[in-house]
Amino acid sequence: EIVMTQSPVTLSVSPGERATLSCRASQSISTNLAWYQQKPGQSPRLLIFAASTRATDIPARFSGTGSGTEFTLTISSLQSEDFAVYYCQQYNIWPLTFGGGTKVEIK
Amino acid sequence: EVQVVESGGGLVKPGGSLRLSCAASGFTFNSYSMNWVRQAPGKGLEWVSSITSSSTYIYYADSVRGRFTISRDNAKNSLDLQMDSLRAEDTAVYYCARVATVRYWYFDLWGRGTLVTVSS
Numbered sequence: 278e279i280v281m282t283q284s285p286v287t288l289s290v291s292p293g294e295r296a297t298l299s300c301r302a303s304q305s306i307s308t309n310l311a312w313y314q315q316k317p318g319q320s321p322r323l324l325i326f327a328a329s330t331r332a333t334d335i336p337a338r339f340s341g342t343g344s345g346t347e348f349t350l351t352i353s354s355l356q357s358e359d360f361a362v363y364y365c366q367q368y369n370i371w372p373l374t375f376g377g378g379t380k381v382e383i384k
Numbered sequence: 385e386v387q388v389v390e391s392g393g394g395l396v397k398p399g400g401s402l403r404l405s406c407a408a409s410g411f412t413f414n415s416y417s418m419n420w421v422r423q424a425p426g427k428g429l430e431w432v433s434s435i436t437s438s439s440t441y442i443y444y445a446d447s448v449r450g451r452f453t454i455s456r457d458n459a460k461n462s463l464d465l466q467m468d469s470l471r472a473e474d475t476a477v478y479y480c481a482r483v484a485t486v487r488y489w490y491f492d493l494w495g496r497g498t499l500v501t502v503s504s
Binding site for chain 2: 376
């Protein structure tokens with residue numbers, strides 16, 4: 278099973294600042310990685326797939342990079358609606374696995 | 385509107401059974417693989433089970449294999465999860481999620497979830 282490790286667990290950021298979230302895979306997953314955003318009481322929402330492709334209607338301030346085992350989600354200028362928990366997910370090998378999440382909170 | 389709506393959650397005793405359902409609408413259900421993903425209270429996301437569009441291939445997480453059964457009825461645009469021999473650690477919100485593409489198993493459509501509580 279591929280273990281996905283996200284860091285940090287919690288990220289405190291001021292509105293308007295940049296947020297950088299990391300996701301590491303225990304073995305290479307090429308670019309078969311997705312990022313999701315989940316707000317309290319809501320279901321997850323797809324942000325990024327194929328490591329760097331934004332999903333439909335996702336603002337350009339969200340960007341993803343990486344391949345192999347190291348991946349990054351960057352939010353260029355945090356808006357109030359971006360404070361949430363972010364999960365990465367690999368779909369390179371079964372079983373599908375998620376990272377433990379990074380909570381982005383207001384500083 | 386493109387959506388999936390889960391139902392069937394509730395309180396069940398350890399060792400009991402429950403059947404979850406997911407009703408799909410607004411898209412061609414029989415063209416998409418479907419999944420169940422769960423989230424224990426205050427915890428992260430855990431993939432549970434997947435089924436391809438024609439039910440040809442079915443996958444389970446080790447934690448539920450042999451106890452849970454996924455199925456679908458394309459004529460009714462529905463996805464089910466039969467959960468037997470339930471344990472306390474199965475307590476979670478269960479989400480129905482659509483796979484975005486035939487080849488790549490990431491999830492582009494999620495329901496609001498249904499809560500399953502396993503407790504005596």
